[in-house]
Amino acid sequence: MSSNDILDMYIYETNSLLEQLETIVLDAEKENTFSQDNVNEIFRIMHTIKGSSAMMEFDTLATVSHRIEDMFFLIREGTMSVVKDADRPALFDVMLHAVDYFREEMEKVEAEEPLNKDVDSFLANINSLIAKIKGEEPAAEAPAPAAPAPAETAPAAPPAAVPAGPGTGNPDFPYELRVFFDDGCGMENLRAYMLITSIQSFCSEADFLYEPAAVESDASTSEQIIDNGFLLMFKNADDRERSIPVIREAGSVHSYQPHDYVPAPPQEEEAEEAPVPQAAAAPKPAAPAKPAPAAPAANNQQHQKESLISVGLSKLDQLSAIVGEIVITEAMVTASPDLKGLHLDAFSKSARQLRKLTDELQDVSMSLRMIPVSNTFQKMNRIVRDMSKKLNKQVKLTLIGENTEVDKTIVDSIGDPIMHMVRNSMDHGIEENVQDRIDAGKDPVGEIVLSAEDTGSEVIIQIKDDGAGVNDEAVLKKAIKNGIAFPDVEYSHKEILNFLMAPGFSTNQQVTEFSGRGVGMDVVKSGVESLGGTVSITSEQGK
Incomplete structure (x- = not known):
């Protein structure tokens, strides 16, 4: 495996883990707690990212x-009860900050840009x-290393030296x-290696x-290393001592055992006759020290990965092109003029079977x-969560038809249009004043519904909110001001709504973090139309 293949695998695996992590944190925030399964899964995710990042030398x-x-690890050992209710919002914020930080760094890794070395404030x-969580004042963090006993058993601690055998x-x-x-x-x-x-x-x-x-060339040696450890043998004691700091600083090293050669006593003939069990017994003292809870999680993850593989889009495109050629060639063979007038029952039967198989293959x-x-x-979910906090609005997101399948190119392209529409619903649609919703007989908590439906010939994606609706008068007034409408012309409700998708159009009086620049619905319209799709807007005042 080349270094590029390893890097690609690292980027793919890390991004997949970050998506999983973000979903866990957002769901847990709604419950204001992490379940024990959540804690174990987050621990495994961070453990994996730590080990693979260390291997790639992303310090x-x-x-x-x-x-x-x-x-x-502290939360896992003491359950979520160790985190006070007042500290839980900060815990969720830190974890979402971590997701953002790793994603930004992954983008730099893909672009071959230098990584951010200044992480002191985040740490x-x-x-x-x-x-x-430990019940200490923040300033009292320095004495923490004075408790070596728990650190030696914790999988997150530096590798521990196991007593020599x-x-x-x-x-x-x-x-x-x-x-x-690990x-x-x-x-x-x-x-x-x-x-x-x-x-x-x-x-x-x-x-x-x-x-x-043969660790460099033979991947099967990984199983031997998992079972028995990786053995280093030195001629000089000084070289072994100099190797210990290297091992302690290496990524994903759980523990190490120093041994000295001790010749077997000549009178113990039974031991000499069975040297293999003696050698196999050497790594056993380390078995209890390994993080037992991590093993099932790792095994489960391995089992899940067996059902999915990652394939490059170029290979899929190549496969589709070849299949297309096969379909054309099959049609040329079965419809050949040379066969005209011939009654070939066996050939006709085989041709029908070939047509059936090529259709299935296509x-x-x-x-x-x-x-x-x-x-x-x-x-x-993340966008609604962050904007709810910043705009001080209570909003929930309902997802429908998540399993609707679309071509990957389209899925990759519709992310931005959907994001702009969700932000538009959050900023413009949902009322700022909760009392206005209550007076209108609505739930105090606003709702945005994001749905997808495959009709067979097309996929319909809808973004709906139960907010105040579009104010036609305000939109028309702004359109006239921008010179895209005329004061002496009667416009229908649908025509007024279409002004919202004009370049540079915004009803906000001030530019904010989320709106006011007039690039939202314009981006939606151009983005969807570039994929061969269409955008339509409907709105009912007050609903």
């Missing part, structure tokens, strides 16, 4: 994810929360280190050995590009 990403992992917020038996390389990686970290063979590369910077290849030996190849709109819809 700031590894540091931030490591600290969040520490925080959720300070996390550390402040950790201090509150007997060596495996190589008198030429008697000073050994057996390294264990459960579920993945690509253990490549992580082992990175350790070898780091050690080679100060220790020659002739002065140390390692087992398994249907399957076309469906490969179809993906549900759920990811795009789910992202609107």
Whole structure:
């Protein structure tokens, strides 16, 4: 696997985990608590991001994810009861800030831009929360390392040294280190190879050995490393000592065991006859130290991933092109003029079967590009949440038809238009004054409904809100002011609504963070029409 393939895998996996994390946090915020399953899942997500970021040498990403992992280790051990009700809004904000931070950094990674090294203020917020969870004042955070016992058992802590045991038996390389990686970290063979590369910077290849030996070229050695650890053997004790700091600073290292070669006593013939069980027993002391709860989560994740694979769009396009050629060729063969007038029963039967199979193949190849709109819809939850806080409006988002499938190109393109319409409903549609809603007989909490429906020939996406509706008089007045309408002309309700999609049109008197620049509905119209779609607006005053 090339370095580019590994980077692509890292970006894809991290972005997928961030989408999962954001959904968990938004759902938990509505309940004002994380369930124990949520806590375990967030811990696993941060643990995975920490390990993979460290392997890719993205130090700031590894540091931030490591600290969040520490925080959720405390929550996992003490349940959500350790987080006071007054501190929970800050916890949700920090986690959503983390999602935004990682997404911005992923965009930089994809663009091959330098990452942001200044994360001190963000880490300070996390550390402040950790201090509150521990029941300490924020200023008292410095003495925290004075409690080494819990840190050695926590999977988020630096790798711990397990008490030395007997060596495996190589008198030429008697000073050994057996390294264990975090459960579920993945690509253990490549992580082992990175350790070898780091050690080679100060220790020659002739002065140390390692087992398994083919870690760079053989991915199957990962299983051996998971079961037995990765064994390093040194000629000199000093080289082993210099290797320990390298191992402690490496990403996803859970623990390490120093061993010294001890020759077996000659009188113990039974032990000499069965050396394999002795060697296999060496890593056993580390087994209790590994984070047992993480193993089921990792296994579950592996099981889930087996049903889905990531395929490049260029390969799907190539497949569709080939299938199209097969369909054309099949038609040319079966309709060949050379066959005219011939009665070939066996050929006709085979041709019908071939036509059936090529039709099915064409249907399957076309469906490969179809993906549900759920990811795009789910992202609107975050927009509604953030705008509700900033505009001081109580609004809920209802999603309908999330599993409706659309071509991936369209799904990727409709995100911005939908976002602009949802923001428009939040800013312009839902009333600012709750009392106005109550007086109108509405629920104090506003509602935006985002739905998708496949009619067979087209997909209809609707964004509806139960706000005040469009004020025709205000829109027409602004249209006349902008020179796109005339005061002596009668305009229908539909014509007035169409002014909303004119470039540069906005009914806001002041430019705000969310509106006033007149680029919202214009972007929606141009974006949807570029995909071959149409946009229509309906509105009823007060509803």
